[in-house]
Amino acid sequence: MAYVAVKGGERAIDNAHAWLxxxxxxxxxxxxIGTDQIAQQLGRAVDRAMAEGSLYDRDLAALAIKQAQGDLIEAAFLLRAFRTTLPRFAASLPLETGAIRPLRRISAVFKDLPGGQVLGPTTDYTHRLLDFSLTDGTPPPAAPLTAAEPEAMPRVHDILGREGLIEPDAPDGAEPGDLTREPLAFPAGRDLRLQALARGDEGFLLSLGYSSQRGYGNNHPFIGEIRMGEVAVEIEPPELGFAIEIGDLVLTECQMVNQFGGSKTTPAQFTRGYGLAFGQGERRAMAMALVDRSLRAAELGEDATAPGQNAEFVLGHCDNIEATGFVEHLKLPHYVDFQSELETLRRIRAESL
Amino acid sequence: MSKTERQLWMATLARAGRAEIERCLADAPALPTHKRLRGPETGLVMVRGRAGGGGAAFNFGEMTVTRCTVRAGERIGHAYIAGRDAAKAELAARLDAALQDSASADAFMRAVIEPLQALETERRAALAARAAATKVDFFTLATMRS
Known part of the structure; x- marks a missing residue:
C-alpha cells in the first residue's frame, strides 16, 4: 500500500512557514548572521554541507546552512536540490592531488619523510577545553610565519612502491560511471563506490570505518599520509581545444595503508584504501578510506562477512539525503494506509474471538 | 608540460577576485567594446579524482562554474571561472579577447595580469609560511625492543 495524497492545509502550512x-x-x-560570517567562521560546517551536498561552492553552502538553521543534512539537501537547476558544462580532468599545495601533511608510518610533517591548522593537539575567550570577541594572536623553502613532498606510497611493497595505482583511461546520471547497480565498480562514499553521510562512514577497525572485517590500517591543501581544477572546453584552470579547491586526501594481499603471481604487498573530501574534512577522508578498503574485500580475495564489506548495504544506505527522505516521509499522512491495517487487525481479532 | 601564455592569463583571471580585477582595470586602457556571444551563465563542472590519487578516474563531486564568451573586434574571448560571479566571468572573457590582440596585449599584461599574478604569489607564500611554521619533528620514545 502506497502513500495516498491528501489535499488542504494550505493556510496552516503558510503560517508554519512564516513562524519558521x-x-x-x-x-x-x-x-x-551574515552568510559571509558562516563561510568564514563555520568552515567545517560549510565543508560538510558541500561534501554531502556534492557541490563545491562555499557561499551557496553558507546560505544553505543559514536557511537550514544549521541542520547540515537539510543544508546538503538544499544544495542537492539547487544543483539540479544547473546545466553541467563539463567534467574536469582528473585532479592532480600529487600537486596539492599543502596546508597540512602528516604520515603515521614514517617519522622522517621528505617534505616533513606539517600540522597545519589542526585541532589534534588542543585539549578540548571550552575557550571562553571566544565569547568576548578578542582577536587571536597572529599565526607565526616561517620562511618556506620549496621542498619536494613525494607520496608515501611512491616511497614504499620503489621496493614493490605496496600495490601501485592502476590508471585505466576508462570513462568513470556517474551515479547522478545512472542509478547504482551491483556489483558496483570502485569508481562508483568512491563517488557514493565521497558524498556519503560522515557519521555513517565513520561508524562503518570504526566497525572495520574493531573486527567486523579486519582492516589493519595505518595512515600512510593525509594531505590537506589547494588543488587546481582543469577542464578542456571543446571550443578552446586546450586545458584551462578554472580555480582551486581545498581538499583533504587520505592514503590508508593496510595489511597484505598477494597471490601466486604477486608477492605479498601492502594494500590501500583511499579517501578524498571537499574542504578540510579529515575525519571524512579517513572514514572513507577505511570503508573503501573494506569494500575491496572481494577484489582482494577476502571473505566479505561484515557490514562494511557489503557494497549493497553500504552504498544503499550511505546517502543521508536518500535516507532522510525515506525515514521522514513517514511523517506524511498515511491515513488510508493505516485505515486498511486497522480494519485487517479488527477482522483478525473478530475471527479469533 | 609548460603552459602557454594564454593558459596562464586565463588561470590568473579565474583565481582573482572581481574587485581585484576591477582595481587593476582602473590603471589600464579602456577595454574594447564587446558583444556577448554566450552567457555569462552559471552551470556545473563534475570534478574527477583518481582512485588512490593516481589510479582510475572517478566522479568526485560537482562545483559551480560561470562561463562567458564575447567578441571584441576580431577576437573571441572565453572565460570559465569557479563560482557564480557573472560580472567577473564577463570581465575575464573581455580581457581574454584584449590580451589576444597584439596591439593591446602588453598594456593589459602589465596593468592587470602581472599585478594579479603578484597578488596570488603573495597569497600562496603567506599560506606556505604559516604551514612551514607548523612543521614538526616527532620524537619516538625508546621502546622495550630498543
Missing part, C-alpha cells in the same frame, strides 16, 4: 522564518531569525535584538 521568524524562528530562524531569532531575537531581532541580536544581529542577523
Amino acid at each position: 522564518a521568524e524562528a530562524r531569525r531569532g531575537d531581532p535584538a541580536v544581529a542577523d
Whole structure:
C-alpha cells in the first residue's frame, strides 16, 4: 500500500512557514548572521554541507546552512536540490592531488619523510577545553610565519612502491560511471563506490570505518599520509581545444595503508584504501578510506562477512539525503494506509474471538 | 608540460577576485567594446579524482562554474571561472579577447595580469609560511625492543 495524497492545509502550512522564518531569525535584538560570517567562521560546517551536498561552492553552502538553521543534512539537501537547476558544462580532468599545495601533511608510518610533517591548522593537539575567550570577541594572536623553502613532498606510497611493497595505482583511461546520471547497480565498480562514499553521510562512514577497525572485517590500517591543501581544477572546453584552470579547491586526501594481499603471481604487498573530501574534512577522508578498503574485500580475495564489506548495504544506505527522505516521509499522512491495517487487525481479532 | 601564455592569463583571471580585477582595470586602457556571444551563465563542472590519487578516474563531486564568451573586434574571448560571479566571468572573457590582440596585449599584461599574478604569489607564500611554521619533528620514545 502506497502513500495516498491528501489535499488542504494550505493556510496552516503558510503560517508554519512564516513562524519558521521568524524562528530562524531569532531575537531581532541580536544581529542577523551574515552568510559571509558562516563561510568564514563555520568552515567545517560549510565543508560538510558541500561534501554531502556534492557541490563545491562555499557561499551557496553558507546560505544553505543559514536557511537550514544549521541542520547540515537539510543544508546538503538544499544544495542537492539547487544543483539540479544547473546545466553541467563539463567534467574536469582528473585532479592532480600529487600537486596539492599543502596546508597540512602528516604520515603515521614514517617519522622522517621528505617534505616533513606539517600540522597545519589542526585541532589534534588542543585539549578540548571550552575557550571562553571566544565569547568576548578578542582577536587571536597572529599565526607565526616561517620562511618556506620549496621542498619536494613525494607520496608515501611512491616511497614504499620503489621496493614493490605496496600495490601501485592502476590508471585505466576508462570513462568513470556517474551515479547522478545512472542509478547504482551491483556489483558496483570502485569508481562508483568512491563517488557514493565521497558524498556519503560522515557519521555513517565513520561508524562503518570504526566497525572495520574493531573486527567486523579486519582492516589493519595505518595512515600512510593525509594531505590537506589547494588543488587546481582543469577542464578542456571543446571550443578552446586546450586545458584551462578554472580555480582551486581545498581538499583533504587520505592514503590508508593496510595489511597484505598477494597471490601466486604477486608477492605479498601492502594494500590501500583511499579517501578524498571537499574542504578540510579529515575525519571524512579517513572514514572513507577505511570503508573503501573494506569494500575491496572481494577484489582482494577476502571473505566479505561484515557490514562494511557489503557494497549493497553500504552504498544503499550511505546517502543521508536518500535516507532522510525515506525515514521522514513517514511523517506524511498515511491515513488510508493505516485505515486498511486497522480494519485487517479488527477482522483478525473478530475471527479469533 | 609548460603552459602557454594564454593558459596562464586565463588561470590568473579565474583565481582573482572581481574587485581585484576591477582595481587593476582602473590603471589600464579602456577595454574594447564587446558583444556577448554566450552567457555569462552559471552551470556545473563534475570534478574527477583518481582512485588512490593516481589510479582510475572517478566522479568526485560537482562545483559551480560561470562561463562567458564575447567578441571584441576580431577576437573571441572565453572565460570559465569557479563560482557564480557573472560580472567577473564577463570581465575575464573581455580581457581574454584584449590580451589576444597584439596591439593591446602588453598594456593589459602589465596593468592587470602581472599585478594579479603578484597578488596570488603573495597569497600562496603567506599560506606556505604559516604551514612551514607548523612543521614538526616527532620524537619516538625508546621502546622495550630498543
